[in-house]
Amino acid sequence: MAPRMKEDYRSLTGPQKAAILMLSLGEEQSSRIFAMMDDEEIKEISQTMANLGTVNAGVVERLFVEFADQISSTGSLVGSYESTERLLMKTLSKDRVDMIMEEIRGPAGRTMWDKLGNVNETVLANYLKNEYPQTVAVVLAKIKADHAARVLSLLPENFAMEVIMRMLRMEAVQKEVLDGVEKTLRTEFMSNLARTARRDAHELMADIFNNLDRNAENRFMSALEERNRESAERIKQLMFTFEDLVRIDMAGIQTLLRSVEKDKLGMALKGASDTIKELFFKNMSERAGKMMREDMDAMGPVRLRDVDQAQSAIVVLAKELAASGQIVISEGREEDELVY
Template structure:
């Protein structure tokens, strides 16, 4: 750790560094992270945010660069009760850390079912189809109705109806039965899921950097290059930017344009490369293409910040469409030839 990083670490305890990192990521990403936390965690980090005061640009850069460096060089991670408790004790009081660990080690049904409710329905259905109908009925009775409906629709019809009948006849679940189901899910399903879905740390950093303002992202990338050039190159190769939309087929670009906000498209294309602009315009009729060209020309000078924001929104939209199976983000990767 550099001398600057040591000074920042001493000046800002763990919880405050987490608050700095979340503020640096911006409102949208901060909101997404909050949505994955429990109420107590949100309160603690929110309090830390409100008490930060003025934080120097150097401190912000050091915290974020230290985070990215530690993530990209961590390799395989092993989570355990002991390692979790040590981390909590570094950022929280001993009493608060002990309280959280007691909740984790205890039944903690709330936490378990919250986690289960966030599991992809296809993954959950694939696991539950091999369980007893009564067990599945208990599980679907505990998760959100919308999530339960999607899981149920993916189960074999006859099995799904057996589960429905069990749910209709089920009045209340005895605590020992619920504890047994929860224990099985935690030891068999959730532990296997965690191992099978562990994300590459470089992919995680690439996704985070994709959501940063271009100038902030450039600053962090430069800092990462100074610390670990190999990791920085790997992250760069995994990042998906507006220029990467050149990989899309005209059909995929058409879907993206129809889904995009109409006022954002001219701004995004104003600062785009000629190849990207040509690809987008080629999907339109001659009249529609002329109207879009006119809209771009009518904008006049546009701030780089506005271009970055518009392009960022379209990139996020492309990722969402890709995740939904509407478009294939790497469809034309082998055809990408830019002279």
């Protein structure tokens, strides 16, 4: 029995319209369009084409008129990451395309490290605890410090210490090592990642330790002091905590006050030393200071975890302001101490 003829234009679905258009264009033109589609698009349109049956000439004509009207009325084209990547691949090498696409995709990209950054820390820790400590060290060195800290705190303690020791001894990551990690993780790999600049291992660990909660930080630091006191002391010196905000001058604290969320500051100060509290209050107006104290009193007892999170957020903000030159953080040496 011959397939039913398509006569009612209004009943056509989007894929059916696309299938009719592709059949009407001829092999050469349609093959060029197929080359610009992904596998799922090709599969859907091909299946629709196969089941299309006979199409009335009037339906085809109306489809072309509608298509031409839509293109001319909008005067625009719709692009996507995928179509851009396919176009670049026709003229550039894969390495260059990977590099360009990684830049324009930003945080939501599709590189191995982007994907790992979006994996729940519990899931990632459960996977990594069965890998070699060296493999885990490479992974934690490549993902963001706050994410690495959460993963590290979920690993078995002895295993986590093995990872920390390898991270401290790790030299610049070679392409061969990254290739091995790619194979282990069974995910895509971007060759330009092998060319990333080396970062000091102790600075990296200090950044990760800054993002640990207090219990995990104390636990790992105590264990590290037993195994390598020199590294532990160096990491302590490099760590920047909420209490280290005393290293910012008055103008810097006022800049920080203008940038920080007031409820977050109140939560952070609930668990701060008297020195830090006084530092902030004396840089506020009398009215603002009174309101802040009232807000803090109204909070009542608060969870240590919430205080840690608020303090960590303010430390990150302070670092960002310092990096952009808006505030200055002294090195903490005796000759750099501030005198009021």
